[in-house]
Amino acid sequence: MFLEIIDVIISGLINGSVYALMAVGLTLVYGVTKAFNFAYGSFYNMGGYFAWMLLIPLGMIGGYFSVFFIAIPAFFIVGYLLEKVLVSPLRKYDDWEMKVMMLTLGLSLFMDFGYQAVFGPRIKSLPGIIEGTIEIGKVVLFQQDIVIFILSIGGMLCFGWILNNTRTGMAVMAVAQNPAGAQIVGIPKDFIFAATFAISTIMVGLGGILLCQKNFIDPMGSTNIMIKAWVITAFGGMGSIRGSLYAAFILGMLEAFVGWYFGMIHVQIATLTLLLATLAVRPQGLMGRE
Amino acid sequence: MILILSVFYCLMAIMPLFVGSADYIMNILIMILIWAVIASCWDVIMGFAGIFSFGQVAFYVIGAYASAILSVSLNIPPVLAIIMAGVITGLLGVIVGLPCLKLAGPYVALVTFAVHMTLIPFLRGPLGRAIGSGGAQGILTIPPIRFFGFAFSSGHLVPFFYLTLVLTIVCTLLLVVIIKSYWGTAFLALKDSENFATSLGISAFKYKLMVFAITSFITGLFGALYAHYVGMLSTKMLSMDVFTILMIMMVIGGIGKYPGVVIGAVITVTINQLLAPLGMYRPLIMGAIVVLLVLFLRDGVIGLIQNLSRSQRKFTEKNEPLKVAPKGK
Numbered sequence: 001m002f003l004e005i006i007d008v009i010i011s012g013l014i015n016g017s018v019y020a021l022m023a024v025g026l027t028l029v030y031g032v033t034k035a036f037n038f039a040y041g042s043f044y045n046m047g048g049y050f051a052w053m054l055l056i057p058l059g060m061i062g063g064y065f066s067v068f069f070i071a072i073p074a075f076f077i078v079g080y081l082l083e084k085v086l087v088s089p090l091r092k093y094d095d096w097e098m099k100v101m102m103l104t105l106g107l108s109l110f111m112d113f114g115y116q117a118v119f120g121p122r123i124k125s126l127p128g129i130i131e132g133t134i135e136i137g138k139v140v141l142f143q144q145d146i147v148i149f150i151l152s153i154g155g156m157l158c159f160g161w162i163l164n165n166t167r168t169g170m171a172v173m174a175v176a177q178n179p180a181g182a183q184i185v186g187i188p189k190d191f192i193f194a195a196t197f198a199i200s201t202i203m204v205g206l207g208g209i210l211l212c213q214k215n216f217i218d219p220m221g222s223t224n225i226m227i228k229a230w231v232i233t234a235f236g237g238m239g240s241i242r243g244s245l246y247a248a249f250i251l252g253m254l255e256a257f258v259g260w261y262f263g264m265i266h267v268q269i270a271t272l273t274l275l276l277a278t279l280a281v282r283p284q285g286l287m288g289r290e
Numbered sequence: 291m292i293l294i295l296s297v298f299y300c301l302m303a304i305m306p307l308f309v310g311s312a313d314y315i316m317n318i319l320i321m322i323l324i325w326a327v328i329a330s331c332w333d334v335i336m337g338f339a340g341i342f343s344f345g346q347v348a349f350y351v352i353g354a355y356a357s358a359i360l361s362v363s364l365n366i367p368p369v370l371a372i373i374m375a376g377v378i379t380g381l382l383g384v385i386v387g388l389p390c391l392k393l394a395g396p397y398v399a400l401v402t403f404a405v406h407m408t409l410i411p412f413l414r415g416p417l418g419r420a421i422g423s424g425g426a427q428g429i430l431t432i433p434p435i436r437f438f439g440f441a442f443s444s445g446h447l448v449p450f451f452y453l454t455l456v457l458t459i460v461c462t463l464l465l466v467v468i469i470k471s472y473w474g475t476a477f478l479a480l481k482d483s484e485n486f487a488t489s490l491g492i493s494a495f496k497y498k499l500m501v502f503a504i505t506s507f508i509t510g511l512f513g514a515l516y517a518h519y520v521g522m523l524s525t526k527m528l529s530m531d532v533f534t535i536l537m538i539m540m541v542i543g544g545i546g547k548y549p550g551v552v553i554g555a556v557i558t559v560t561i562n563q564l565l566a567p568l569g570m571y572r573p574l575i576m577g578a579i580v581v582l583l584v585l586f587l588r589d590g591v592i593g594l595i596q597n598l599s600r601s602q603r604k605f606t607e608k609n610e611p612l613k614v615a616p617k618g619k
Contacts (some may be wrong), residue, residue, distance in 0.1 A: 036396045055500050073320060089585060098342060099584050101399055102537055106580025113574035121570075223530065227407050230400050238396075265415040272404045279401060282387045 006139050008260045009253070014145050016252025017152040018211045022225075023232035023244040024156055025203030028163075031239030032176040032196040035087055036097060038104040041226030043201050046078070047071065047208025048217035049115060052124050064129045064209075071209065072202055079201030082107075082196040092109035115219040124217040126209075127207060148210045155206055159199070160241065162249020172196055176239070204229070224268065229277045247286055292466065294549040298556075299459055306448050309431060316447040318563050320519065323451075323458045326555035327512050329539040330465055330481065330548070331505040335547025338474060339501040340481030342395050344385060345402030346509060347533045350561055353379040353510025354517035354527065355413065358429045361518075362420040367437045372514040379510020380503045387502030391495060413525050428524030435518050442518075457515065461508050468504065469548060477501060527609055531573040534580055541583040544590020553591050 026040055051067050054060040060067065086103060090096045128144040135141075163169035174182040175192045183189045232251050236243030252269065258270040278285065302323065309315040332346040357375035358365045366374070386405055390398045413423045423429065434443035435453070442450045468474055476497045479487040488494050517523055527615075539558045543550030565572040589596070 030396070036399065079453070086581065086585065093588070097395060098336070098545060101342065101344075101396075102541060102586040103581055104532075105537065106534060106577045106584065108577070109530050109573055110577030110581060112530070113570065113577060116570060117574060223407065227404065234397060234400055265411050268411045269408055269415075269417075272408045275404055276389060276401065279393060279397060283392045283394075283397070 003058070003138060004260070008256045009197065010145065012253035012256030013249070014149055014214070015211070015253075015255060016249035017149045018207045019228065019232055019252055020245050020248035021152040021156050021210075022204045022207040022229045023084075023236065023248050024159065024241055025200035025207075026202075026229045027161075027233045027236070027239055027241060027244045028172075029196050029200035030233065032172055033087070033193045034097065035100045035197070036104070037197075037200075038101055038226060039108035039111060039243025040204055040229050041222030041224065042108045042205045043075075043079075044211075044225045044229075045115060045217060045219065045222045046111070046210035047075070047123075047205035048126065048212035049119060050205065051125055051209045051212065052119075052217060053117050068206070075202040075205040076198045079198030082201070083197035087197065088190060088193065105181075108226070112219055112222050119219065121219060123219075126189070126213045126217065128213055129210075138245060141156065144213065148213070152207065152210055155203070158247070159203065163241075168195070203249075208272055227268075227269065234285055235275060235278050237285030240287040242268060243285060291469075291549050295466065295552065298549075298552055299455070299462070303455060304357075306451055313447055316451055318559060320447065320451055320454055322556050322559045323454045324512050324516055324519075325536070325539065325559055326552045327458050327461050328509050329536055329543070329551040329555050330462065331509050332536060332540060333546065333548055333551045334465060334469065334477075335501050335505045336540070337548070338469060338481065339477040339498065341390065341498065341501065342399040343390075343402045343502075343505075343534075344399045345405045346505075346536060347528065348402070349379050349383060349506040349509040350404040350513040350516075351409060351413075351470055351525075351527050352382055353513025354523055355423055355429070355513075356510065357514030358432045358517045358523050359422045361433055362429055362431060368433055368518050369437065372435070372511060372518065375514035376507050376511035379513070380507030383502040383506025383510075384499055386506075387499050390502075391498055405531075410525050410528050413528075424523075426525070428460060428521045428522060428526075429517075432523065434519045434521065435515075443521075454515065454519075457511070461511070464504075464508070465548075473497065473500065522596070531576060534573065534576045535559075538576065538580055539581065540590075541580060541587065542590055544587075544592045547590055547592035550590045550592035557591075 022040075022044065026037070027039060029035065050071055051064070054067050054070065055063070062069075086107065090099045090103065093099060103127050128142075130143045132143045133140050134143060134146070163172060171187045171192055172195070173180070174185075174187055175189055175196075179189055182192075228251070229275055232247045233244050235251065236245070236247030251274070254270060254274060255267050259267050262270075296472070302319065305319055306316065309319075326348065328350055332343070335341050335343045353375045354377045357368070357371045360371040360374055361368050386402060390401055393401065412418050414426050419425045434441045435450075436442070442448075442453050457608075476487070476492045479490070479492055480494055480497060484494055535558055538561075539551050539554035541554070542557055543552065543554030560577070562572070565575055568575065
C-alpha cells in the first residue's frame with residue numbers, strides 16, 4: 001500500500017513536470033500573442049511521431065541526443081511558418097480571436113487525421129531514453145523517469161532564463177505587456193509573435209518526445225493533451241508562468257491519484273471538474289492577475 | 291434575411307415532389323434541415339451574442355441522449371420525451387452558462403469545450419451506464435415518433451421530412467423574432483461593448499443566460515428529433531469531425547450573418563455526403579477546408595454577396611455625374 005502510493009506520487013511528479021513544460025509554452029503563447037491555439041495537442045503528437053520516425057524506421061545514430069538536436073530547430077521552423085502563414089493574416093479582422101480558434105481546431109483535425117493517414121491508426125511506442133532501474137530501499141525507480149523529470153524541468157528553467165536575461169526574451173516580455181508600446185520602441189512585433197509561437201511549438205514538441213516514451217503515441221489522443229494543457233493554463237492563471245508550474249504539478253498528482261484509485265476513465269472528469277470549480281470560485285485562476 | 295429564409299424553406303418544401311422516392315436524397319434533405327437549425331443556434335450565440343460557446347455539439351448530444359433515455363428506460367411517449375429533452379438541455383445550458391458569465395472570451399470557449407470533452411467518458415463510463423446511456427455500445431432501440439397511431443419512422447421519409455420541416459420553420463421563426471426584437475439588439479449591444487451596454491441598463495446576466503437557455507433548448511429539441519429519426523445513438527456523435535462539420539457551416543455562412551449558416555448547412559451537408567466514400571480521408575479534407583475557408587472567405591457567402599453588390603454600387607456611382615448635396619441644411 002505504502003509502496004503503491006510512492007509509485008503513484010512518482011508518476012504524478014513525472015507527468016506534472018512534462019505538463020509544466022507544455023503548459024508554460026501555452027501560457028507564453030497566449031500571454032504574448034493572445035491567440036488561443038486549439039491545435040496544441042497535435043504538436044505534442046508531432047513530437048512523438050518525429051522521434052519515432054527518426055529512431056525506428058531511420059535508425060538515427062546517436063539516439064535521443066540527435067533527435068533533440070534536430071527536433072529543436074525543426075519545430076522552431078514549423079511553428080514560425082504556421083504562425084506566419086495561418087495566424088498572422090487573421091490579425092487584421094475584428095473577430096480574429098474567434099477565427100484563430102476555428103482555424104486551429106480545423107488544423108488540429110487535419111493534423112490528427114494526417115498522422116492516421118501517414119502512420120496508420122494504431123498506437124506506437126517509443127523506446128526509452130535510457131534503460132535500467134535504481135533501487136532506494138524498497139522503492140524501485142526507473143532511470144528513464146529520472147531523466148525525463150530532469151530534462152523537462154531543465155528545459156523549462158532554460159526557457160525561463162532566456163525569457164528573463166536575453167534581449168530577445170525581454171522583447172517577448174515587452175510585447176506581452178504592451179504590443180503597441182513595444183513597437184514604438186523598435187521591437188519587431190510580428191517577428192516576436194511568430195517566434196513565441198515557434199518556441200511554444202518547441203516546448204510542446206519536446207513534451208511529446210518525453211512523455212510519449214511512457215504513454216505511447218496515440219493519433220487520436222491529441223484533444224486530451226490539448227484540453228489538459230489548457231486546463232493547467234487556465235487553472236494556473238493565463239499568462240502566469242509560475243501559476244502554470246504549480247498547476248501542472250497539482251494536476252499531475254490529481255491525475256495519478258484519481259487514475260490509481262477510481263480508474264483511468266474518471267481522470268478527465270476529475271480534471272474538468274477541477275477546472276470548473278476553480279473558474280467558478282476564482283475566474284482569473286490560481287496566480288493570474290485581474 | 292426573411293427573403294432568403296422563405297425562399298429556402300419553400301424550395302425545401304417542394305423538394306420531396308421531385309425526389310420523394312429516393313431515400314438517399316431525402317436523408318440528406320432531413321439532415322440539412324436539422325443541421326440548419328443547430329448551426330443557426332450557434333450563430334445566434336456566437337455571432338450575435340458574441341459568446342465563444344464551443345458546446346453546441348455537446349447540447350445536441352445531450353438532447354439526443356436525454357430523449358432516448360427517457361423513451362427507452364422510462365417508456366415515455368417520444369413526443370413528450372422530445373419536449374422534455376429540450377427542457378432538460380435548456381436547463382443544462384443555463385447551468386453551463388452561469389460560470390461563463392464571469393469569464394472572458396477564451397475561458398468560455400474552454401469551459402464549453404470542456405463540457406463536450408467530459409461527455410465522452412461520462413456517457414461511456416459506469417456513470418453513464420447507470421442512467422441508461424448504454425456505455426460504449428450506445429442506445430440501439432429508440433422508438434420512432436408516434437402521432438395518433440401514425441409512426442414517423444425512418445421507413446417513411448416523406449412524412450418525417452414534413453414533420454421536421456414544420457418544426458424547423460417554427461424554430462427558425464422563433465430565432466428570427468428574437469434577432470429582430472429588442473432582445474436581439476440587446477445581444478448585439480452586449481457583444482459590441484459590454485460595459486457601455488450595461489451602463490444603459492441592459493442586464494448582461496439576464497440576456498446572456500437567456501441566449502444560453504434558448505439556443506440550448508432548440509438544439510436539444512433537434513438532437514432529440516435526430517435520435518428518434520435514426521433510432522440509435524453512440525458517443526461517435528461527439529467526435530471532432532461532427533464538430534468540424536458544424537464549424538464549416540458557420541464559416542461558409544459567415545459568423546454573425548444570420549441566414550448565411552442556413553446556406554452553409556446546405557453546402558456542407560452535401561459536401562460531407564459526397565466525400566463519404568473517401569473514408570478516413572474525409573475528416574482530413576474537412577480540416578483542410580476549415581483552415582482554407584477561415585483564411586480566405588472572410589465573411590462567408592453573405593459577405594461575398596454583400597461585397598459584390600457594394601462594388602457594383604460603387605461602379606454605378608462612379609459612372610453617374612457627381613451630385614453636390616446642398617450644404618448648410
